[in-house]
Amino acid sequence: MRQLERFSLNHATTKNWPLPQAVAGCVAAGVPGIGLWREEVAAFGLDRTAKLVRDAGLRVTSLCRGGFFGADGWFDDNRHAIDEAATLSAPVLVLVSGGLPAGGRDVDAARRRVADAIGTLVPHASAAGVMLAVEPLHPMFCADRCVVATLGQALDIAERFPPKAVGVVVDTYHIWWDPALFEQIARAAGRISIYQVCDWVVPLPEDMLLGRGHVGDGHIEFAPITDAVRAAGYDGWVEVEIFNQSIWDTPPDQTVATVKSRWPLVGA
Amino acid sequence: MRQLERFSLNHATTKNWPLPQAVAGCVAAGVPGIGLWREEVAAFGLDRTAKLVRDAGLRVTSLCRGGFFGADGWFDDNRHAIDEAATLSAPVLVLVSGGLPAGGRDVDAARRRVADAIGTLVPHASAAGVMLAVEPLHPMFCADRCVVATLGQALDIAERFPPKAVGVVVDTYHIWWDPALFEQIARAAGRISIYQVCDWVVPLPEDMLLGRGHVGDGHIEFAPITDAVRAAGYDGWVEVEIFNQSIWDTPPDQTVATVKSRWPLVGA
Numbered sequence: 001m002r003q004l005e006r007f008s009l010n011h012a013t014t015k016n017w018p019l020p021q022a023v024a025g026c027v028a029a030g031v032p033g034i035g036l037w038r039e040e041v042a043a044f045g046l047d048r049t050a051k052l053v054r055d056a057g058l059r060v061t062s063l064c065r066g067g068f069f070g071a072d073g074w075f076d077d078n079r080h081a082i083d084e085a086a087t088l089s090a091p092v093l094v095l096v097s098g099g100l101p102a103g104g105r106d107v108d109a110a111r112r113r114v115a116d117a118i119g120t121l122v123p124h125a126s127a128a129g130v131m132l133a134v135e136p137l138h139p140m141f142c143a144d145r146c147v148v149a150t151l152g153q154a155l156d157i158a159e160r161f162p163p164k165a166v167g168v169v170v171d172t173y174h175i176w177w178d179p180a181l182f183e184q185i186a187r188a189a190g191r192i193s194i195y196q197v198c199d200w201v202v203p204l205p206e207d208m209l210l211g212r213g214h215v216g217d218g219h220i221e222f223a224p225i226t227d228a229v230r231a232a233g234y235d236g237w238v239e240v241e242i243f244n245q246s247i248w249d250t251p252p253d254q255t256v257a258t259v260k261s262r263w264p265l266v267g268a
Numbered sequence: 269m270r271q272l273e274r275f276s277l278n279h280a281t282t283k284n285w286p287l288p289q290a291v292a293g294c295v296a297a298g299v300p301g302i303g304l305w306r307e308e309v310a311a312f313g314l315d316r317t318a319k320l321v322r323d324a325g326l327r328v329t330s331l332c333r334g335g336f337f338g339a340d341g342w343f344d345d346n347r348h349a350i351d352e353a354a355t356l357s358a359p360v361l362v363l364v365s366g367g368l369p370a371g372g373r374d375v376d377a378a379r380r381r382v383a384d385a386i387g388t389l390v391p392h393a394s395a396a397g398v399m400l401a402v403e404p405l406h407p408m409f410c411a412d413r414c415v416v417a418t419l420g421q422a423l424d425i426a427e428r429f430p431p432k433a434v435g436v437v438v439d440t441y442h443i444w445w446d447p448a449l450f451e452q453i454a455r456a457a458g459r460i461s462i463y464q465v466c467d468w469v470v471p472l473p474e475d476m477l478l479g480r481g482h483v484g485d486g487h488i489e490f491a492p493i494t495d496a497v498r499a500a501g502y503d504g505w506v507e508v509e510i511f512n513q514s515i516w517d518t519p520p521d522q523t524v525a526t527v528k529s530r531w532p533l534v535g536a
Contacts, residue, residue, distance in 0.1 A: 100487050140406065140476075179379070202411050204408070219411040
């Protein structure tokens with residue numbers, strides 16, 4: 001097995017594991033990083049989570065998530081998310097931009113709103129030392145979750161701002177299909193905030209959000225993508241983030257063992 | 269209601285309607301064109317279908333479908349499909365290119381195979397007077413149905429061949445999300461083989477193939493897309509093609525009435 005220095009477990013992969021057990025499980029498994037979610041952090045307590053992770057010697061590799069710029073209260077909510085990331089010493093806040101309003105059809109307007117919204121958040125994020133990471137979601141989520149549908153489009157937004165302020169998420173699940181994948185990863189040099197991996201398995205389940213598989217179980221060839229990410233200068237954390245009901249129904253320590261066993265396939 | 273000169277009902281929209289009833293139903297409703305599927309045509313008989321449609325004064329606007337270039341026997345099967353289109357006087361054979369092989373991960377190789385396969389079919393198609401139409405399918409189908417995932421990619425393939433030989437399908441359902449949509453429709457000038465419409469409704473059902481909605485029921489803004497298709501010089505048939513179980517469970521003549529009532533929203 002390759003070394004785990006860059007390995008991070010996104011908590012969503014073992015979402016039924018309460019935070020203290022997840023942190024202890026990472027430590028026991030030699031996993032040095034963890035990606036956290038705001039809801040879980042809030043439930044356990046922000047300062048308490050920060051202390052828990054710090055005392056365990058773990059690093060918080062990202063916080064999920066800000067965004068949803070069409071929702072009421074998005075500005076304050078995103079500022080809070082930035083503050084939470086800073087408290088957790090998470091270098092990155094992942095932004096899922098939100099879809100169209102109910103009955104809405106103007107995707108161009110929604111996309112302009114995303115760029116404008118991010119612009120309003122940049123000063124606060126930069127002051128807090130938190131990089132905003134625009135995540136392109138797979139186009140099947142364009143209407144209801146995220147109008148940013150390609151890495152190129154995420155870069156079009158990020159490039160309006162300084163590289164340290166706004167970057168992009170490279171998540172294999174969302175972008176593996178893109179004919180412009182390697183060209184856009186190269187373009188992302190200096191803008192990759194976090195690299196996330198999981199596999200594309202077919203058929204997708206009824207809840208499309210939960211169609212992700214362990215690395216190696218699906219149709220994504222990871223090594224060339226990881227090589228391209230490395231060639232773009234990214235040598236940071238690689239988060240394994242899998243939403244899958246049957247994985248959630250598996251004992252979490254067993255899931256971590258599986259994820260570790262697949263790590264060599266990532267090629268990081 | 270706008271005039272129906274360019275209106276075509278794709279038979280898949282009323283798939284439980286046997287061919288004679290579908291043809292009679294189109295005539296009764298003043299629908300001048302129909303898009304056919306090979307399986308239905310074969311079941312009713314090729315020559316018999318050709319006569320049925322001709323005698324009714326209908327035009328076959330496209331035949332679905334060739335493609336699936338990874339399948340055994342694809343070459344002979346596609347040649348047969350071309351011959352069937354010619355017999356039906358269908359100007360266009362729609363090509364769904366096929367996904368990855370079971371367990372396959374090399375999407376680039378699969379894409380190269382599509383272009384090569386089409387090249388082998390062009391002489392026969394041109395001799396038969398049938399335009400091959402490369403259809404980009406939504407990226408959610410990339411692994412299992414069609415590695416051609418964007419209009420730009422379909423054009424990259426089509427542009428290797430003469431414009432009369434190989435074109436593209438512009439189907440709102442598959443490409444509405446694309447940030448490069450309007451740029452690629454403009455690029456498609458002279459290459460648009462057929463324009464198909466249906467709406468994107470959320471949430472998608474368990475079988476993602478059946479998630480399409482009547483024009484006006486979802487998140488797609490049709491008029492600007494139709495305008496762009498027109499500006500690209502396309503003034504041919506507009507097929508309404510909807511896969512949706514609840515629409516299939518509706519009496520077909522009622523479905524045709526609904527489709528007609530939504531026609532003004534298409535802006536054709």
